[in-house]
Amino acid sequence: MTDLTKTPRDAASAEPMVKAEGVHKSYGLVEVLKGIDLEVRQSEVFCLVGPSGSGKSTFLRCINHLEKINGGRLWVDGELVGYRQKGDRLHELKDREVALKRRDIGMVFQRFNLFPHMTAVENVMEAPVQVKRENKAAARERSMALLERVGLADKAGNYPSQLSGGQQQRVAIARALAMKPKLMLFDEPTSALDPELVGEVLDVMRGLAEEGMTMIVVTHEMGFAREVGDALVFMDGGVVVESGNPREVLTNPQHARTRAFLSKVL
């Protein structure tokens, strides 16, 4: 856990953690992302909001190359996503190389996607053991510490079906943290939760933010965005409509589309 604590997040670090330039993505003839430009700095909590179907999940999935982009450039920590540049040509990365880069990017899903045939602690230690070949006993110990941190040490032996939604999502966060990522992607982590369970997940995320983790969060929780967010981007129809400081954008939106959306969710 020590490696999560970084310098306070004012540090205008030279290299942005994520940089997108004109990112395009289409499924067949349907263009879902129509040129996304943005920059996520180190240790920043970057909120992504927008109506359903605006391409937020798609963009998030492009960042760890679960989706291939069709145009533009995308960098994570200074390295191109999915390609290697040789001269002025791009070469696709091999599956193995893509997997290697994904280790450093944690992802948390709306529907948790825990492995149902493994207990909570087995879920957390799976990737360290399988991917990083960590010693099993050590990985288990570290996983227990992570579960402790999300407040679930007593549920380590439970299968996901024996956990509430909020608990499952906290296990999922612990599972992502087990790979010691430098960037965390959250895709509507609280949307599938009952209202009274949302708080416990947001608390864990708040704790992560305080420790300086770089986070990109797709969310409809405007309270969280306002309170914890360092930057906010409003997307609609596959383009960035408006961006800036969350408190400013949320209280004083400049575009009609942003205003229309915010009036519905606030």
Next chain:
Amino acid sequence: MNPSEKGVVTPVRPEPIKAVPVRHPGRWAGAIIILVLAAMLVHALIFNPAFQWDVVRQTMQDDTIIHGIGVTLELTVLSMLMGVVGGVILAVMRLSPNPLLSGTAWFYIWIFRGTPVLVQLVFWNFLGAIWENLSIGIPFGPEFWSESTNKLIPTFTAALLGLGLNEAAYMAEIVRGGIQSVDEGQTEAAHALGMSRTATLRRIVLPQAMRVIVPPTGNETISMLKTTSLVQVISLSELFTAGHDIYSRTYQTIPVLVAISIYYLLMTSILTVGQYYIERYYARGANRTLPPTPFQRLRSLFAGRPAPKTGHDVVPGLEGGGHV
């Protein structure tokens, strides 16, 4: 009592409900009718001279029959092993993004599922008549090693090839169905963690697919146990062929068939129990609790209601023996 608990109203646990359970008179009437019919059937079986129970007993102890059981079991186990391993490989090939692999698997399944097993058995047995020798060497060039086909593929191997390769084609479709039944979010989560395609398949997808794969595989195994009798066409002496040889000599067809049927029934019963435990193993995590083992069911049946456990944490339905 702990002083700090004073003032806190501890809820009094209510008396457990003692209600008269719903009566099922129809069930009882049905049970009596079935019992009478069963008794009539047993009577008809035992006292009909055509069954010649002493011959049945004799046949069951016959050495060739006992040997036949061994061959049947061996064939079943080995060809199912080929089937399962081959099936997994074919299913993975079939789902591969590589068109060469998926095409090859498709072609294999098309051929082996589309032609009768009987024909395949005969084909492997008479391979020697088609190609006298099998050899290893440079394609269309010189040979380094060559051997007579009949020596390389004795009858038992031919039977195994016929049954196992055919089974692989069926198992491939079963495994494919299982793999496709696993939520895509699982693969996505595993990939997002940096797991490779193989690790994802082995650690995440297949264990979950097993829940869907095991029941039809049990079916296939039981079916295979009986399909082995087809190897009679290449005169391999398994259980059925052994019986056939006896009654074609003694003309005591019915008692011999009864004897080998009893053995088949015995073997399928054992397989059914095995299947139950395998299914239970792969139900891990899918159900909140594992279903009781037959043994636990039996115990709770004779013990009446399971004894209530002490403590407050007994959740109804979480107790194994509750529902019989």
